[in-house]
Amino acid sequence: MTFRYLAAALAAVIFTFGLSAAQAADKDVIDYRQNLMKSLGAHAGGLGAIAQNKVPYGDNLAYHADAIAAAAEAAQLAFEQNLPGGTSAANIWENWEDFQGRFASLADAARDVAAAARSGGMAEAGPKMGSLFICKSCHDTYRTE
Ligand code: HEC
Numbered sequence: 311m312t313f314r315y316l317a318a319a320l321a322a323v324i325f326t327f328g329l330s331a332a333q334a335a336d337k338d339v340i341d342y343r344q345n346l347m348k349s350l351g352a353h354a355g356g357l358g359a360i361a362q363n364k365v366p367y368g369d370n371l372a373y374h375a376d377a378i379a380a381a382a383e384a385a386q387l388a389f390e391q392n393l394p395g396g397t398s399a400a401n402i403w404e405n406w407e408d409f410q411g412r413f414a415s416l417a418d419a420a421r422d423v424a425a426a427a428r429s430g431g432m433a434e435a436g437p438k439m440g441s442l443f444i445c446k447s448c449h450d451t452y453r454t455e
Contacts, residue, residue, distance in 0.1 A: 340396045343388040346381055353377040354442065357423075361432070361439055368432050375424035375435070378442065382417035386410050397453045405452075412448045419444075 356374040359365050389410075392403040402409045419441040427435040 336393055336395065339388075339391055339393055340398075343385065343398070344396055346385055346388050350378060350381045350385070350445075353381065354445065357439065357442070361436060371427035371432060371435055372424045375420045375427055375442075379417045379420035379424065382413045382420060385413045389413075397455050399452050399454045402452050409448075409452060412444060416442065416444055 353374045357371065357378070360367055360371055360374070389398070389402060394400040394402070419438070423435050423438050423442060426438050
């Protein structure tokens with residue numbers, strides 16, 4: 311009897327902890343992927359400022375392009391869990407291959423820009439930079455606002 315009572319109490323505790331852990335994880339997952347996207351925004355902003363000659367830091371072009379490639383790679387895992395929320399729409403997980411493919415294309419394009427920046431600076435990287443600005447089409451398709 312005592313054992314059964316204990317077992318039931320333990321099960322209740324495990325259930326409660328399990329539940330709150332799952333809720334915390336959801337928020338953490340959303341925070342994590344949003345932070346990753348913010349870093350993408352920060353590096354796109356860096357590239358833009360250099361490309362528009364607002365700052366004379368052309369030697370950092372490859373750095374920002376590398377960072378965009380890395381964030382676009384990391385984003386594929388960050389969104390893997392089917393978890394609508396933040397401004398992520400549910401259709402992401404209904405069209406997972408298309409969604410993930412867009413991040414893969416962004417990573418490829420960013421690696422291409424980084425290589426061009428290393429070999430020929432702004433003159434070579436500049437014409438390729440347009441290929442990075444696929445942000446809006448993905449946001450228009452897969453965000454709720
Ligand atoms: C494959 C689709 C996709 C691509 C490509 C993409 N994004 Fe996003 N982005 C998202 C989604 C989905 C969210 C919503 C994240 C959430 O709230 O869960 C988001 C959110 C953001 C946010 C807001 C983060 C916050 O604070 O909530 C920023 C900033 C951002 N993206 C910048 C960019 C930039 C800059 C690019 C291009 C260089 C880009 N994104 C490319 C899908 C994409």
